[in-house]
Amino acid sequence: MDEWLPHLPVMEAGTVWLAGAGPGDPGLLTMHAVNAIRQADDIVYDALVNADCLRLARSDATLEYAGKRGGKPSARQADISLRLVELAGQGKKVLRLKGGDPFVFGRGGEEVLTLVRHNIPFRIIPGVTAGIGGLAYAGIPVTHREVNHAVTFLTGHDSSGVVPDRIDWESVAKGSPVIVMYMAMKHIGPIANHLIAAGRSRDEKVAVVCNATTAQQQVVETTLAQAEEDIALAGLSPPAVVVVGAVVGFRDMMKWLGKGAT
Known part of the structure; x- marks a missing residue:
């Protein structure tokens, strides 16, 4: 698979990529999602992201949990969105990794609008929805x-x-x-x-x-x-x-x- 990676986009410092990790099976990750996981400095991931997907991250990458599960304490959506802005502002290559597809009931739209308001460059990587x-x-x-x-x-x-x-x-x-x-x-x-x-x-x-x-x-x-x-x-x-x-x-x-x- 590595021979494909030079043909895939390069993540730049100070940007945020929003990627869908699919419904669970790591085999359903897209090539773009794998490429993003391997490049990111900081991965902000959801509860439904299979832990095996995170094993593709660099050994020095920071993994930040931002999961939301009904009835359990969880981060506020506004705080998650602003955290992406903060990390990008620090010059990090930021990956927001979400279960399924970011734009199918995944609040990806809310996060992108926050990035737009703060002039943070971004990329959307669709995923397989459940x-x-x-x-x-x-x-x-x-x-x-x-x-x-x-x-x-x-x-x-x-x-x-x-x-x-x-x-x-x-x-x-x-x-x-x-x-x-x-x-x-x-x-x-x-x-x-x-x-x-x-x-x-x-x-x-x-x-x-x-x-x-x-x-x-x-x-x-x-x-x-x-x-x-x-x-x-x-x-x-x-x-x-x-x-x-x-x-x-x-x-x-x-x-x-x-x-x-x-």
Whole structure:
């Protein structure tokens, strides 16, 4: 792989790169992300970044944890953003390493706007998001032309930790054959009720994928009506992605983990 690195961009002092580390499996890091990890002086990383990804860092690089987990003490987003500004101002080559993709419910946009306000040069490195890569590892295609020509991605809680009140649940329920939800497991009961009240079948297929793409991956198949109860019975805990729709039915045929795949 090293022969590719001379053809990849060079990180300059006083800049910040925001990179997605993917949903968990280090093999899903992009070449650009690996290149960034290897060059950075300071890596500010999230809770969902696999520790194996950080092993690619230079031996003299500084690793700073800035994870956010629901219900646990964590750094304020404004403080994280300003920390990036501070490090860049010190002439560091700064990497902000985030789980999944920085711009898919990852607050990357907030951090970039802070960098812009402080005239800090930056680069964006997209990553594989759990709503696509995580479902693929569970054997669930996010789209299939016999089932859906549209998919909706949404978050299950807002900045205050409750079900977002700005989501038009009726429109989502009626307009999107497949719904992929991030950070929704805690509120799956009320969310399921919203969708059922808007016309989705109580028996519609649902899959919950926890710790997607890792050795700890768990998948529970259920229905909208049973989702809250089945999640509790299975003892599932975040991080998780939830998918609603007929694409869940393909899992029986497309499930590949545990069948000789690596």
